[in-house]
Amino acid sequence: MLSVALAGKPNAGKSTFYTAATLADVDVGNYPFTTIDPNRGVSHVRTHCPCVDHEERCGDEHCHDGKRYVPVELLDVAGLVPGAHEGRGLGNQFLDALTGADVILNVVDAAGETNAEGEPVEVDDYDPVEDVEFIQEELDLWLAGIVTENWESIERKARSPDFDQEAALTEMLTGVGATEYDVMMVLRDIDYPDDPSKWTDADRERLARGIREQTKPLVVVANKADIAPDGNVERLREAADHLVPATAEGELALRRAVGAGVIDYDPGDGDFSITGDLSDAQRRGLERVREVMAEFGGTGVQAAMNHAVYDLLDRITVYPVQNETHWTDGQGNVLPDAVLLPSGSGPKDLAYAVHSDIGDGYLHAVDARENRRIGEDHELAEGDVIKVVSTAN
Ligand SMILES: Nc1nc2c(ncn2[C@@H]2O[C@H](COP(=O)(O)OP(=O)(O)OP(=O)(O)O)[C@@H](O)[C@H]2O)c(=O)[nH]1
Secondary structure (H helix, E strand, C coil), rough: CCCCEEEECCCCCCHHHHHHHHCCCCCCCCCCCCCCCCEEEEEEEEEEHHHCCCCCCCCCCCEEEEEEEEEEEEEEEECCCHHHHCCCHHHHHHHHHHHHEEEEEEEEECCCCCCCCCCCCCCCCCCCCCHHHHHHHHHHHHHHHHHHHHHHHHHHHHHCCCCCCCHHHHHHHHHHCCCCCHHHHHHCCCCCCCCHHHHHHHHHHHHHHHHHHHHHCCCEEEEECCCCCCHHHHHHHHCCEEEEEECCCHHHHHHHHHHCCCEECCCCCCCCCCCCCCCCCHHHHHHHHHHHHHHHCCCCCHHHHHHHHHCCCEEEEEEEECCCCCCCCCCCCCCCEEEEECCCCHHHHHHHHHCCCHHCCCCCCEEEHHHHHHHHCCCCCCEEEEEEEEEEC
8 A cells, every 4th residue: 555654843733634634533732742653544545436437336435426535554753853863852763654655745834833843933933934845854864874874884895896886775775665766766867986985975965865855755735724824825835846735623623524424525625515503613613614625725635645646656546347347346346446556557567456466367458448458568547447357366
């Protein structure tokens, strides 16, 4: 399963985002280090379910009227403060937790209510734009530290006649979550000496930054957009490559109201409707959330998850089926599975994503929408429904 990590300084709203996006119970409070252990949960990205183009709708619990929710892992990595790479705050344990993540949501307090340490300050006393660079700098420094720590061993290996520098760097960096492909891509783009003893600190920092950029794409979530002073979200947008304004608290209120049966709302909708009895205070609270949603097109929580997975990680959703006419699995369930594949994937990649045995026994595939066979080099597209024929099924 793809893994999305929430990172950001204390009090930015990570736990609130995490609770809203997973509906799990974690502590939420206005003091640093509310969350002590990295939390892992299941959240979803939202897409259009192919069942809307099919005579039989899927009864799957992840599809609401054609809104399809595809599971991804969400990781709440709390308590990062400047200097974490040197062990400050809850330091390295949280940076370690990020190594397994495919993409990071950098949750920033757009209201500027808290300083770099996550301590409450008067609004206007702290510029949240400073938080945009912070996670990435901490990651760069942390990775550069790991590279430096391992350098002596690389230099030792270099004394052996069959030393292969690229292989040695790959071995070291796969330990922090990079793949061989990632390392190859980064080494292709940077200039570096052939002899490890000639590397400077700047070379090692460049390598660390390249690996971070390659392995940890980052979306800035401008949270607390509901109370952010005018202009803050726009200034954050200028400072960040990828930004989604959000109100995690608003999303949490909506999901709780759905749980209480008083509103109709699906995560990612731009609006909601009130269907049950509410007190005046509850109604006022929800109407305030509605105003913020109107300004930003929604609460931003689902939008941030989607942006991370579909835009930054460039994934497509493909639906494997066993019956190409009814779009069902062996038990007759319509479109039971959705797989998030890298864009550009072919049917054999789908086969391997379903199960390595299905991939090993791959024979051919059928596009169920068109009801025709597709070749192994056929590029799959968002919403494809595919039957894989394999010796293993
Ligand atoms: N107005 C507003 N407040 C929010 C929003 N999201 C979170 N908060 C509040 O901000 C405070 C901190 O939120 P948390 O979710 O505990 O922050 P955190 O980043 O998880 O903090 P640590 O666990 O200390 O790392 C709480 O009082 C939340 O209610 C939001 O979208 N709008």
